[in-house]
Amino acid sequence: MRHTTDTRRPVPWRSILFRGLLFSLIWWSLSNGVAASWWVGVPAVLLALISSLYLLPPMTMVWSAWLKFIPFFISRSLHGGIDVARRAFHPALPLAPDIINIPLRLRAGLARVFMINTINLLPGTLSVSIDQNQLRIHVLDRHQDFMSEILQVEEYVSRLFGIPLQTADQGE
Amino acid sequence: MLIELVSGLLILCGAVFFAAGTVGLLRFPDVYTRLHALTKADNLGLGMIVLGLMLQAESLAAASKLLLIWILVLLAGASVAQLIARSAFQKGIPPWKR
Incomplete structure (x- = not known):
């Protein structure tokens, strides 16, 4: 690991927002936009969001x-x-x-x-x-x-x- | 009508690239050259078929699902090709030369 990690990192709001939108879009696509499916979709998106932040640290894309x-x-x-x-x-x-x-x-x-x-x-x-x-x-x-x-x-x-x-x- | 024509044409072109990938798999001389045929021709073939089907999709969600499938296959194909090439190289399989 060459990049230094701060102990008090700021909350990566931009990554959370972007990834949350992306995962919601994927769920919407997978479920054909059926409204009732969001009872499962919202927890799934949240779990995906949390694990993605652990697996792939927030980064900036241009x-x-x-x-x-x-x-x-x-x-x-x-x-x-x-x-x-x-x-x-x-x-x-x-x-x-x-x-x-x-x-x-x-x-x-x-x-x-x-x-x-x-x-x-x-x-x-x-x-x-x-x-x-x-x-x-x-x-x-x-x-x-x-x-x-x-x-x-x-x-x-x-x-x-x-x-x-x-x-x-x-x-x- | 025009959309159906374009869609049919794209699917046909896609099938040609799939066939090319298979012909390459059979005709190319070693594992590395065969991987070239599979990754590039098949990904392009699938991309064209997906595009053709997207034109006829019933809803935006269905069309985006097709696009998602293509992106996932693209990622899987490119990574798996690299893994196979690496393990072949580590096993000492020499590249075919004319």
Whole structure:
């Protein structure tokens, strides 16, 4: 744990409000908006809210960054699906796979998990493992420009969670 | 009428991507390349089918439920692919090379 924890933390009203609304929305969706279901829904939302505050400490998200990230993610995952479908249907099976190490500039935590999951859905990249600060990815085509895309994702994710990127440490 | 056409088209495209994911699973040479096919093509295929069904959903709640399903599958697919790739790598399975 690198972040310092105050003993007297202020009550995270913003997280409580946001998560409460989110969980209520999910319940409304699951129950098809049936009013009587809230007898079960309200306790369920409260329990989910309490456990979420324990499991995932309150954090700040940058909403304007999410608005930029979502179109990027949708267009790249569309591209990723088309790319892999083309390779699968192509008679010659055009693959040139390799495993590549990339130094990560994001610190360990939710942002990093989010980043490696995103990489899995982008064209031609699959995250394999993380050693120290080295991300190991599998690429479908080593001649593709996957490097700039990974760096771009890293920058997006750092803005989403409002976390500064660290300079890549020596290694490799 | 137009909505039904668009919806049908989206579902058809989704089915094509599902088929592509399966063809990739069968044709690709090793575990890593197969994971690429499954995560990317299937997620896109499901996304298109969900979008197509959302257009025909009876209520906003039903449409949002479909969206929720897609987001959960997206999360599960991406995480599970990474877990399988990691355990394959730790077992020393080498990536296929031409």
